[in-house]
Amino acid sequence: MTLNMLLMLDPSHGALLRVLGTIERRGWVVRDMTMRSTDCEERAVRIFAHRKALHAGSAETLMRHLAKLICVREVAQETQTRPVAAATVTALGNRTSSGSQSPYYAIGAV
Amino acid sequence: MTHTASAPLAPPMHETDRFTGAHMLVRALEAQGVEVVFGYPGGAIMPVYDALPGSTLTHILTRHEQGAAFAADAYARVTGKPGVCLATSGPGGTNLVTGLANAWLDSVPMVAITGQVARPLMGTDAFQEVDIFGITLPIVKHSVILDDPAQIGEVVAEAFAIAASGRPGPVLIDLPKDVAASVTVPANAPYGEPMPLPRADKDALEHAADMIRKARRPLVYAGGGIALGKATTALRRFIARTSIPVVATLKGLGALPTDAPEFLGMLGMHGSKAANLAVQNCDLLICCGARFDDRATGRLEGFAPHARILHMDGDWAEISKLKTADHGLVGDLAHMLNSLHPGALAINDWIDDCAQDKKNHTWPYDAPGDGVYAPALLKDLSQAAGDDLIITCDVGQHQMWAAQHCRFSRPEAHLTSGGLGAMGYGIPAGIGALYAEPDAQVVTITGDGSIMMNLQELATLNRYHLPLKIVLLDNQALGMVRQWQELFFDGNYSEIDLSDNPDFADLARAFGLEAFTVRTQASVPAAIKRLLSSDGPTLMHVRIDPQANVWPLVPPGADNHQMMQEEVTP
Ligand SMILES: Cc1ncc(C[n+]2csc(CCOP(=O)(O)OP(=O)(O)O)c2C)c(N)n1
Numbered sequence: 044m045t046l047n048m049l050l051m052l053d054p055s056h057g058a059l060l061r062v063l064g065t066i067e068r069r070g071w072v073v074r075d076m077t078m079r080s081t082d083c084e085e086r087a088v089r090i091f092a093h094r095k096a097l098h099a100g101s102a103e104t105l106m107r108h109l110a111k112l113i114c115v116r117e118v119a120q121e122t123q124t125r126p127v128a129a130a131t132v133t134a135l136g137n138r139t140s141s142g143s144q145s146p147y148y149a150i151g152a153v
Numbered sequence: 154m155t156h157t158a159s160a161p162l163a164p165p166m167h168e169t170d171r172f173t174g175a176h177m178l179v180r181a182l183e184a185q186g187v188e189v190v191f192g193y194p195g196g197a198i199m200p201v202y203d204a205l206p207g208s209t210l211t212h213i214l215t216r217h218e219q220g221a222a223f224a225a226d227a228y229a230r231v232t233g234k235p236g237v238c239l240a241t242s243g244p245g246g247t248n249l250v251t252g253l254a255n256a257w258l259d260s261v262p263m264v265a266i267t268g269q270v271a272r273p274l275m276g277t278d279a280f281q282e283v284d285i286f287g288i289t290l291p292i293v294k295h296s297v298i299l300d301d302p303a304q305i306g307e308v309v310a311e312a313f314a315i316a317a318s319g320r321p322g323p324v325l326i327d328l329p330k331d332v333a334a335s336v337t338v339p340a341n342a343p344y345g346e347p348m349p350l351p352r353a354d355k356d357a358l359e360h361a362a363d364m365i366r367k368a369r370r371p372l373v374y375a376g377g378g379i380a381l382g383k384a385t386t387a388l389r390r391f392i393a394r395t396s397i398p399v400v401a402t403l404k405g406l407g408a409l410p411t412d413a414p415e416f417l418g419m420l421g422m423h424g425s426k427a428a429n430l431a432v433q434n435c436d437l438l439i440c441c442g443a444r445f446d447d448r449a450t451g452r453l454e455g456f457a458p459h460a461r462i463l464h465m466d467g468d469w470a471e472i473s474k475l476k477t478a479d480h481g482l483v484g485d486l487a488h489m490l491n492s493l494h495p496g497a498l499a500i501n502d503w504i505d506d507c508a509q510d511k512k513n514h515t516w517p518y519d520a521p522g523d524g525v526y527a528p529a530l531l532k533d534l535s536q537a538a539g540d541d542l543i544i545t546c547d548v549g550q551h552q553m554w555a556a557q558h559c560r561f562s563r564p565e566a567h568l569t570s571g572g573l574g575a576m577g578y579g580i581p582a583g584i585g586a587l588y589a590e591p592d593a594q595v596v597t598i599t600g601d602g603s604i605m606m607n608l609q610e611l612a613t614l615n616r617y618h619l620p621l622k623i624v625l626l627d628n629q630a631l632g633m634v635r636q637w638q639e640l641f642f643d644g645n646y647s648e649i650d651l652s653d654n655p656d657f658a659d660l661a662r663a664f665g666l667e668a669f670t671v672r673t674q675a676s677v678p679a680a681i682k683r684l685l686s687s688d689g690p691t692l693m694h695v696r697i698d699p700q701a702n703v704w705p706l707v708p709p710g711a712d713n714h715q716m717m718q719e720e721v722t723p
């Protein structure tokens with residue numbers, strides 16, 4: 044089984060390592076990858092991955108695990124050739140906005 | 154978890170001289186409402202230790218960083234607030250690793266702060282430099298290298314919010330020494346508010362209620378998510394409304410009181426027969442905050458083979474991860490349970506069957522001989538201690554006996570290393586629990602192998618006069634490994650003998666504890682009384698049968714109803 048994904052990442056330390064580590068630990072092999080920076084500091088990463096034989100995890104479960112990473116703003120599954128989102132997974136309990144203001148706290152609350 | 158905003162903070166002691174990044178860190182911890190931190194100093198974290206005196210934080214010096222991490226973990230499990238631990242760079246950080254993994258696998262909110270070498274030295278293989286950020290990437294919910302002094306307040310606030318939001322977990326902050334030592338302008342620290350989980354929508358809830366209405370043999374499978382989701386009361390009300398029988402995972406114990414009539418026991422490898430039979434026979438499995446862990450399910454394909462699956466969890470990555478759910482609800486578990494009103498259910502026959510199985514398979518406590526029978530001791534101990542009891546466990550046979558035979562009035566009363574199964578958790582967890590609930594009766598159940606993994610923390614008990622009661626079940630062996638070698642490796646015993654153990658009572662006395670040894674069943678009642686009424690830290694060293702096994706046991710790869718039982722010789 045193969046999976047073609049587009050991920051929008053925060054420009055934070057280790058973001059790429061977290062994503063690649065999660066993909067490999069959850070039973071997938073990265074076959075191809077490209078990355079570019081966007082205007083709003085995000086990094087757009089396109090990853091083509093292959094599920095290891097014998098491994099049970101589904102593509103949807105992998106995308107949910109990726110969406111849980113704090114550095115991941117969005118994960119979308121793409122068709123093979125065109126960057127059209129078939130299913131978009133926005134981080135749940137992660138981010139509510141993609142602006143610079145953290146969604147977790149209000150500065151100066153104390 | 155929410156705190157109200159605290160009052161403006163008093164300036165730290167050194168503010169008039171110099172206000173450093175470390176002072177800002179301490180201020181940020183205070184702003185989060187942190188009262189206790191567990192830690193161990195060293196070179197790279199020295200600026201933080203310099204800023205501690207004069208703060209409102211109480212620092213507990215453990216005797217190993219692993220002890221600090223486990224104590225912070227237990228503190229968090231009991232209070233529901235993130236636990237905090239501190240360590241220096243290099244070996245300090247690597248000693249935290251097991252504690253971080255423990256918090257990760259058991260979803261415990263924790264903030265770990267490690268010193269790091271100064272920024273210009275990072276990446277040069279400097280003295281005590283390890284890439285703790287890289288080492289811990291797969292076992293933290295999030296981590297940051299705090300390389301900008303101006304960001305300290307925000308990073309700490311965000312770390313606390315992330316640790317406690319959604320499915321909780323550990324967050325690591327790696328703090329370079331020069332950032333901590335940098336002189337900076339005093340500022341108010343922001344407060345990190347955890348994000349509440351979303352609520353399941355009405356249609357999804359109605360569909361779930363309909364599944365329950367249609368079921369004739371529904372069963373609740375309760376996991377650690379009940380405590381994490383603060384859903385204990387909601388679960389109890391749901392069960393009171395519906396009378397649906399309940400089984401629990403190791404971490405779900407206490408979600409329903411052990412002696413509740415609907416409670417059938419722990420399921421899985423060392424679960425009760427009634428619980429495992431109910432899972433195999435149910436037609437609807439209502440999974441509440443559990444994750445189909447292999448210790449609970451046995452052979453996954455044979456788990457709940459006749460059941461539809463209704464899976465309710467705070468973490469949507471768990472839905473259909475291992476067992477496909479017929480219906481999944483994601484979000485605030487307490488809200489879900491409070492919103493489920495399936496009405497009158499036609500399940501009386503099923504309730505009777507479950508009750509009959511429970512009656513037919515009660516634990517036998519009438520062991521022959523004069524020796525101490527560990528299950529009976531644990532049952533009597535937990536009954537004598539009452540509802541204020543918090544039990545912390547190590548890992549091995551004693552851990553499973555505690556889960557099977559102790560009574561738990563709430564999930565926070567049972568602290569155990571469930572996901573990681575880390576020997577050495579028990580005593581430091583007892584320390585953390587005592588700081589979380591100083592009035593609780595905290596008892597650690599440990600084994601002769603496990604106690605040696607964090608024995609040094611007896612010195613911490615003595616230093617802070619912590620009245621932890623330790624029950625050491627000494628079978629002179631790595632008993633759980635011995636049991637598996639007996640049953641699954643043809644009795645080929647390899648490296649499990651601990652018959653050269655030290656005299657544990659003497660050892661405990663050397664650390665300043667009260668200690669005594671119990672050898673016979675007849676002396677158990679008096680020993681329990683002595684243990685529970687002692688004022689200070691006390692060790693009760695109990696000699697038990699080295700051949701005793703934990704029963705029943707679902708062998709690896711088997712279905713849960715294929716339990717092995719003790720062979721009783723007439
Ligand atoms: C840190 C760690 N190392 C190894 C193990 C594997 N292990 C699981 S149970 C066990 C034996 C524990 O012995 P003891 O504490 O005496 O408990 P008993 O089973 O005898 O009750 C071992 C070695 C583990 N769980 N944790």
Ligand SMILES: [Mg+2]
Pocket residue numbers: 549600601602626627628629630631632
């Ligand atoms: Mg032992």
